[in-house]
Amino acid sequence: MRLEDFDYPLPPRFIAQEPLEPRDSSRLLVLNRESGGIQHTIFREIGDYLAPGDLLVFNDTRVIPARLTAVKERTGGKVELLLLRRLEAQTWEALIGGKHVWAGTRLELAGGKGPDRVQAEVVRDLGGSRRVLRFSRPITPRLAALGSTPLPPYIHKTLQDPERYQTVYARDPGSAAAPTAGLHFTPELIARLRKRGVRAAFVTLHVGLDTFAPITEEDVAAHEIHAEWIGVPEETARSVRETRSQGKRVIAVGTTSVRALETAAGGSGAEMSAFEGDTRLYITPPYRFRVVDAMITNFHLPHSTLLVMVSAFAGRERILAAYEEAKREGYRFYSFGDAMLIL
Numbered sequence: 001m002r003l004e005d006f007d008y009p010l011p012p013r014f015i016a017q018e019p020l021e022p023r024d025s026s027r028l029l030v031l032n033r034e035s036g037g038i039q040h041t042i043f044r045e046i047g048d049y050l051a052p053g054d055l056l057v058f059n060d061t062r063v064i065p066a067r068l069t070a071v072k073e074r075t076g077g078k079v080e081l082l083l084l085r086r087l088e089a090q091t092w093e094a095l096i097g098g099k100h101v102w103a104g105t106r107l108e109l110a111g112g113k114g115p116d117r118v119q120a121e122v123v124r125d126l127g128g129s130r131r132v133l134r135f136s137r138p139i140t141p142r143l144a145a146l147g148s149t150p151l152p153p154y155i156h157k158t159l160q161d162p163e164r165y166q167t168v169y170a171r172d173p174g175s176a177a178a179p180t181a182g183l184h185f186t187p188e189l190i191a192r193l194r195k196r197g198v199r200a201a202f203v204t205l206h207v208g209l210d211t212f213a214p215i216t217e218e219d220v221a222a223h224e225i226h227a228e229w230i231g232v233p234e235e236t237a238r239s240v241r242e243t244r245s246q247g248k249r250v251i252a253v254g255t256t257s258v259r260a261l262e263t264a265a266g267g268s269g270a271e272m273s274a275f276e277g278d279t280r281l282y283i284t285p286p287y288r289f290r291v292v293d294a295m296i297t298n299f300h301l302p303h304s305t306l307l308v309m310v311s312a313f314a315g316r317e318r319i320l321a322a323y324e325e326a327k328r329e330g331y332r333f334y335s336f337g338d339a340m341l342i343l
Helices: 043-049 140-146 180-184 187-195 234-245 255-265 305-314 316-328
Strands: 027-031 038-042 055-059 061-063 067-072 078-088 091-097 106-109 119-127 130-135 172-175 199-205 228-232 250-253 275-279 294-298 339-342
Touching: 027 043, 027 316, 038 043, 043 187, 043 339, 055 234, 055 255, 078 130, 091 119, 180 294, 187 199, 199 234, 199 255, 228 255, 234 250, 250 255, 255 275, 255 294, 255 305, 294 305, 305 316, 305 339
Parallel strands: 027 339, 055 199, 055 250, 061 172, 250 294
Antiparallel strands: 027 038, 067 078, 067 106, 078 091, 091 130, 106 119, 119 130, 199 228, 228 275, 294 339
């Protein structure tokens, strides 16, 4: 697999800069991965393609105000921080924006004074712009005051309501980016689907930027994904086992839910069990999906691991043909864009 195989042209006008209101008014492209057939509808009508007994699996992670500013204690030089993953109570993996920020560099966070003063020390260089930081006190309870919600770099408009970059069911803080396929759901739509007999279950995957980072290796299989933390409770594992034993479908809401479910399944097929820990699962063609029968997802960036994953699920040619159809029909792409249902 070559990197150029997962490329497509996308003029900037297709990149959604703000979410639609209401959430479920986004468009929905329905792709049959067997036939390649495509249908167009509105997201709120997704129930037309679901059946009683089907199981929707949502990622309930919550985006934290992970973008921080700081100055170097010695020189006063400005540094930007993006928290990616908590390693211990006061230790985080982060992306650093700034020059000469090496191991041993001490930082002072902006916005914290007196008893709220927070310092950090770079304790390890992970290569590139990745560092391990040790904060002088637990940072999580202070993020609301010190941090801001990170948005992808291709979104240039200011988001007036940060909650629009959260799913309506987000409850477990820890992500640097939203699981965007879930942004289309409203409480009313979820209730309507439940009333029709569609079941719901939850996993947690705290999204780091690696989920969205572009592949830089010419050989796609040589790309390395860093660890992201996932939790699949026994209740969800049991719901998956029951769903499959009844001949119904497990439908992952987003690629993050796919990774969580497929990690928990491991080599055990439908007899999946609860799981808690890191995942480095990188899904590329050919991959045998053990749990996921269908997925809801947005339109992904060229050269991304997410485009590779959906290509493994539906076939590269079918996915790229669907993307071209979406462009012809004026769909909106990326985080605040429209959605696909791949059956």
